[in-house]
Amino acid sequence: MSDKFVVCIGKGGQRDQAESFARKTESQIADKPGKNLTVLFDSKGVSLTGYGLTYQGDFENMLHRVTNGRLQHEMLVRAAKSEKEDRKAIDATAGMGEDAFLLAAQGYEVTLYEQNPVVAVLLKDALRRAKKHPVLKEIAARMKLVKGDSVECMSKLLDPVDVIYLDPMFPARQKSSLINKKLQLIQKLEPPCSEETDLFDAAIKAGPEKIIVKRPLKSEFLAGRKPSYTLNGKAIRYDCYTL
Numbered sequence: 001m002s003d004k005f006v007v008c009i010g011k012g013g014q015r016d017q018a019e020s021f022a023r024k025t026e027s028q029i030a031d032k033p034g035k036n037l038t039v040l041f042d043s044k045g046v047s048l049t050g051y052g053l054t055y056q057g058d059f060e061n062m063l064h065r066v067t068n069g070r071l072q073h074e075m076l077v078r079a080a081k082s083e084k085e086d087r088k089a090i091d092a093t094a095g096m097g098e099d100a101f102l103l104a105a106q107g108y109e110v111t112l113y114e115q116n117p118v119v120a121v122l123l124k125d126a127l128r129r130a131k132k133h134p135v136l137k138e139i140a141a142r143m144k145l146v147k148g149d150s151v152e153c154m155s156k157l158l159d160p161v162d163v164i165y166l167d168p169m170f171p172a173r174q175k176s177s178l179i180n181k182k183l184q185l186i187q188k189l190e191p192p193c194s195e196e197t198d199l200f201d202a203a204i205k206a207g208p209e210k211i212i213v214k215r216p217l218k219s220e221f222l223a224g225r226k227p228s229y230t231l232n233g234k235a236i237r238y239d240c241y242t243l
C-alpha cells in the first residue's frame with residue numbers, strides 16, 4: 001500500500017479513473033485531501049496537491065515557447081534538427097512532457113515513456129486537455145504516452161526511431177520557491193530514476209540515428225559516455241550522440 005499519497009475524488013471527478021488508479025497504485029481513496037500528498041480527481045481533471053501547493057500539468061504554459069518564431073531558438077530543437085521528414089522520437093523519461101512537446105512542435109511523432117504512476121496520470125490528463133485546445137491540439141496529436149519502464153519498452157521496439165531523448169533526473173532538491181510548484185511536489189514522490197547506464201544501453205540498442213541527453217551544465221557525461229558534440233546553455237547542456 002502506498003503511503004506516499006492518497007487519492008481523492010472531488011466534485012465532478014472521474015470516479016472510474018480514480019478507482020482504477022488507486023487499485024493499480026495500491027493507494028487509499030480518502031474523503032478529503034490528505035495532509036501530505038493527494039492525487040485529486042475533480043472537474044478540472046487530475047492534480048497533485050499537498051503542503052499548501054497544487055500542481056496540474058498544463059501545456060498552455062508552453063505556447064509562448066513554440067509560437068512567433070521562438071521554437072527554433074530552443075536548444076533541444078536545435079539538437080534534434082534534421083532535414084528528414086516524418087521523423088520519430090522517443091522521450092524515454094517523459095516527466096511532464098514539456099521537452100517532448102517541443103519535439104512534437106518541431107514535427108516529430110513522439111512516444112513518451114513515464115514509469116512513475118503519479119507523474120504518468122498527471123501527464124495523461126494534461127495531454128487529454130491539450131488535445132481539446134484549439135492551438136495545442138495539432139501538436140499534442142503527435143504525442144503518445146506509454147506508462148511503464150522505457151528500458152524494458154525500448155528493448156521491444158518494432159519500428160525504427162530517429163531520435164531518443166533522455167532527461168533522467170530532476171535536478172537535486174532545490175530551495176523552496178513558490179514559483180516552481182511542479183518540482184516541489186513531484187520531488188516528494190519516489191526517487192524517479194532508473195540506472196542511467198541501463199537507460200543509455202537500451203537507447204543504443206534501439207538503434208536511433210541520434211541520442212540526446214539533457215544534463216546540468218557542469219555534470220559528468222551520462223553513464224560516463226563522451227558525446228559526439230554538445231550544445232551548452234546557461235544552466236544545462238545537451239549531449240548529442242550520433243550513431
Ligand SMILES: C[S@@+](CC[C@H](N)C(=O)[O-])C[C@H]1O[C@@H](n2cnc3c(N)ncnc32)[C@H](O)[C@@H]1O
Nearest residue numbers: 093095096097098099115149150169170192194
Ligand atoms: C527530469 S524528469 C523529465 C522531465 C521532462 N524532460 C520534462 O520536460 O518534463 C525525469 C522523468 O523520467 C522518469 N523516468 C526515469 N527513468 C525512467 C524509465 N526507465 N522509464 C520511464 N520513465 C523514467 C521519471 O519518473 C521522471 O518523471
